[in-house]
Amino acid sequence: MKKLIYSIAVITAVIQFYSCQKLDIAPISKFTEANYWTDIDKAKLMLNMGYNQMYSAGIMWRDEFLSDNMVHTYGTSDQNSIRRGEATASLNLFANEWKDAYGGIKTCLVFLANVDRVPGMPEATKNRMIDEIRFIRAYLYFRLVNYYGDVPFFTTEISLDDAYKIKRTPKNEILAFIHSELDDIMNRGNLPRAENLVAEEKGRITIGAACAFQARAYLYEGNYQKVKEYAGYLINDPSKYGAYQLFQYPAKKEESYFMLFTPENEYNNEVILDITYVPNLKYWTNMSQMAPISKNAEISADNPTQELVDCYLTMNGLPVKGTGKDPAYNENDPYVNRDPRLSATVVYDNYKWQNKNGSVDVIRTAAGTNTSDSYKGPVERQTKTGYYVHKYYDWTMTPNNQSGLNIIMFRFADVLLMYAEACNELGKITQQEWDTTIRPIRERAGFKVAAALDYPAAKSQGEIRDVIRNERRVELALEGLRWYDVKRWKIGQEVLNGTMHGFRFSGAGGDTDGGYVRVNQYKFNDNRDYLWSVPLTQMDLNQNLKPNNPGY
Incomplete structure (x- = not known):
């Protein structure tokens, strides 16, 4: 291709x-x-x-x-x-x-x-x-x-x-x-199965891609019976629809999620369909406005929010906000003992940036740390939320941010999450369905404790709905799908009406809300904003x- x-x-x-x-x-x-x-x-x-x-x-x-x-x-x-x-x-x-x-x-x-x-x-x-x-x-x-x-x-x-x-x-x-x-x-x-594509055909549409698209189309309509049917085909019938599985990085299993979005692992067996880019010929340059300044970004114009960061559980399988908050979570040292998908997705203060050659740079984003990436105020060149983007950062791109890294449209983790959501909406998800979907996703992410992995039998259908929705958000973060989930769940008033925040740290200055930087004020109208x-x-x-x- x-x-x-x-x-x-x-x-x-x-x-x-x-x-x-x-x-x-x-x-x-x-x-x-x-x-x-x-x-x-x-x-x-x-x-x-x-x-x-x-x-x-x-x-x-x-x-x-x-x-x-x-x-x-x-x-x-x-x-x-x-x-x-x-x-x-x-x-x-x-x-x-x-x-x-x-x-x-x-x-x-x-x-x-x-x-x-x-x-x-x-x-x-x-x-x-x-x-x-x-x-x-x-x-x-x-x-x-x-x-x-x-x-x-x-x-x-x-x-x-x-x-x-x-x-x-x-x-x-x-x-x-x-x-x-x-x-x-x-x-x-x-259409062939993915494993039957020869090298020059990688990136072409397969029968698995058609099935995944069908599941997503039904998902956006709320037809959960059909979602379960088509997602189930991809899970249970690899001989017809293709043999997909969660990507496992052979060198370091704990880095599998991080390595899923690197140039070395394009067209891996989790990818159902992606859009092909070619270095120096067909490329994208969005990282110039999202990556750390020290990693060749021109300006920090598009930043992850505190609202996203707060969705990542601790490694104890507990949230950092609200009911059931992890008592070990320290708001003054918030990035310790967190879901590894956070560090694979978002750059935060004291971040350990892994380079392609194996070396590690420390990224400081807090005010007063006096680096090119440090927060300096709401109208400066650096981050305004205290966060930068790491997911989809191409460590082989040119100094002017020309990336040839492929962009994934459909991947198997999304299929598992669609299936889990459909099962729970049709009736409380069973242990077998949980163990087929949410458990392996969390295991691949790096969780090891029972609180994160085991079927939450004591939770109600509604409580599990919240768990699955949050899991979908963190697993698929920055892959272009969150807005459509907000739209189909009709939660615009809840999540897009009010203040968007940045991180909390000493000396932030400016406008804060409980110590968290106020970044932007959103306004959502249920009667208008679900459509253009x-x-x-x-x-x-x-x-x-x-x-x-x-x-x-």
Whole structure:
């Protein structure tokens, strides 16, 4: 798959050559030049364009910034405007996501309309490529309905006149199409299992990816019976859907979670689908605004929150806040004896930074420690929460933060967590189900005590719900999924309405709340903020896109 990335410039030129309309309206096209579809390599270029439009590091980090896991702390951003309750229909993010998603759908429709023109293409090859592009089209529509709700929907190219008249299709109808597409893709048998991919095919869509997507789509609808069914396929039927398991780093088992997100372990057996990046060719640069300044970041603009840090249990399997708080937890020495996934995800004061060569640097973030990473106030270049990002830090990236590290879309731990949640929502999770899902995730994380690992038989269904939700948050932190959990659980008022905090330390200065730094003030409106506005430019072009979503 990485070989195909080298043709991005060629693909872009092809799209520009064929396209006769801007992509900021419901897509229409004149892709009818028969002289393009002359060989299989050109069809692969178009397919690869679809992959590049489906998902990216930029989308993952952008979605993460919409949640309570991170806060934008320097300058302005559209995500920050949304979270502060200041977004309007003219917000650039609303327009750009609409344009980009429909641009990707356009690529898919062009491929499907023209792939039969390619002479001499083996049927098996063509059918596999068709099912990959159908998966991509379904995923793009999935993005759209989760952002905007009802959106224009079509499965073949439409005319210019129709583009200015098309109405919004109900979200449920589009989701029904997505489920039907994914079932058909899995049943057709054209997609391979992950273990059957040859080296140059790593990163391509498999039957396991289609199954994981189906489980996630049902999860976001709250259809827990279907979630359990499809997640169960991936857990119980590896001969059909692929042999996935939690990644274990052979050299140091206790570092498995940390090493899961390093360049050396791309395409490991936990990854169901990821987006391929190539050093110095196709790369992402988001760490320039999130990593420690001492690790070549330009500025600290997007920081983890204290609210995220507080979710990590102690190694005694107990929380650091609220009911059942670990009595051994010391608020003045808060990072000792904590879930190892915290240090694999977030950089905090006195952090032991592991370098690729095995050496260790100590990162100081507290005020008065006088390092390039130390907190210096709410308008300075350094962290504003006392935290930096470590997860997805690529220790092989260039000095200007160009990373070729792949971005994971679906992984097996998420499947286990979906299964656990579904089991508990359908009726209190059983010990067998717990031991299949939550226990191995925590064992891999490094927990050893019974309080963390054993089935909590004495807890009620509701109490276990809170445990599973918290486990999902810490296991999948900074992977772009938290906002969608907030959205489907309808907890926006609870977690996105009020003050976002940074760390607590002596000499913080400025505005504090019980010693914890106040960083940003969020405002959440239940009647507006679970959906984005249809872009104003689109409503100006097409009056049939009205009425807009409530509150805009």
